[in-house]
Amino acid sequence: MTETTTIQEELQARALRALAGGVSSNTRLLNPHLIVDRAEGARLWDVDGTEYIDYLLGQGPNFLGYAPPRVVEKLAAAQKDGIIYAATHRREIEAAERVLSILSWAETMRFGSSSSEMVQAAMRIARQATGRRYIVRFHGHYHGWFDNIQIQSVDGVAGPGSLGQVPDALDPTITISWNDPAAFQKLIQERGDEIAGVIMEPMMLNAGAIEPRPGYLETVRELTAKHGIVLIFDETISGFRVGLGGAAERFGVFPDLAVYGKAMAAGWPCAALVGKRDLFTEVATGRLTHAGTFNGNVVATTAVLASLDELEDRSAYSRIEQVGSELMRGLGELASQHGLPLKIQGLPMAFHLRFDEENDVVTSYDQILALDASRYSAFARRLIESGVWVAYRGIWYVSAAHTSFDVDETLQRIEPVVAAAAQNL
Ligand SMILES: Cc1ncc(COP(=O)(O)O)c(C=O)c1O
Structure with a gap:
């Protein structure tokens, strides 16, 4: 190991030896560079101490946020x-x-x-x-x-x-x-x-x-x-x-x-x-x-x-609807301000992002298959590097732990990524 090896790199090397592909589920193969230390509420931290606002929720289960x-x-x-x-x-x-x-x-x-x-x-x-x-x-x-x-x-x-x-x-x-x-x-x-x-x-x-x-x-x-x-x-x-x-x-x-x-x-x-x-x-x-x-x-x-x-009293759902809607709206505004063909579709608690020049709304899987998925996954990689933890395949989940404050901070972290993507059009 060189002096500049981070804890993350060291653990990643160990993961790659001890676990096939460095992971325990193939859906995680795309994210082998991130070794998580802990998570709380709507945020998680990697072993080097970098913080991420989380919209993956462990592929969905953490609907109440982490460690409620x-x-x-x-x-x-x-x-x-x-x-x-x-x-x-x-x-x-x-x-x-x-x-x-x-x-x-x-x-x-x-x-x-x-x-x-x-x-x-x-x-x-x-x-x-x-x-x-x-x-x-x-x-x-x-x-x-x-x-x-x-x-x-x-x-x-x-x-x-x-x-x-x-x-x-x-x-x-x-x-x-x-x-x-x-x-x-x-x-x-x-x-x-x-x-x-x-x-x-x-x-x-x-x-x-x-x-x-x-x-x-x-x-x-x-x-x-x-x-x-x-x-x-x-x-x-x-x-x-x-x-x-x-x-x-x-x-x-x-x-x-x-x-x-x-x-x-x-x-x-x-x-x-x-x-x-x-x-x-x-x-x-x-x-x-x-x-x-x-x-x-x-x-x-x-x-x-x-x-x-x-x-059971359903109040969590109205909160999630509100916070998720703010996020969908904010992402849409960022995309249109920068002229990026980033389309957002779904419900406030589970929505999907894609780059799509053709359709504002897709209604079939064929339309999704026709997209250039690599363009979104490159964008997702930039988001993760900017402290927003998302899936490469486009799904975003919002939990009961997310707040308007998290949304504002998320949009601040995302803005430079959107601006850079728009430059490369
Ligand atoms: C719609 C759907 N069905 C089934 C499964 C399989 O679930 P599990 O990973 O718990 O076996 C998933 C997992 O993502 C899913 O999204």
């Missing part, structure tokens, strides 16, 4: 009772009851540790309940990294998304364009009797922030009900974020099953599959396997309860 004091206190107390018993416990029952009381359309549920696995359970239930084989899913929607669901769409064709993936694991899925009612109607007309389930992000958030077109979710709901198909909403990002009742409540369309994670448990690994009681009949008998050593553990379910304590 009341949540931390409840978690510390709960873990003194032990963490996992291989048996049901009081907090688990209470957490399930609270989740179901919020999601009024749902009747029963199971907890899990990640959304990837809850998606697997949802597909298994849909296939068992209908006796059919196919799951319909949509280009650009992410449902976890497992063989039977991870895709990469090239020229409108969905293929395996990873090396080592069994290609025919995707065979019992059909991938079509989302937000296109005609495409959905055509598929259901032609193959409705073969389809077990339809899984979607009810608002596309993983690869862009696209709201459903008016009437789209209603059309999908009506046709799936008519053909006995299980409608599954993957609310991993939207759940407990775009409103207490998630996208289902926000858009007024209710599925048969839904997956929740991220914002539900204030940063703790906890996911849920909720839905209609009859769909869980064989889960309850044990003939349909859903399992997991860590499911519903004391800390995770305490995190759900503590999180809902903060969210």
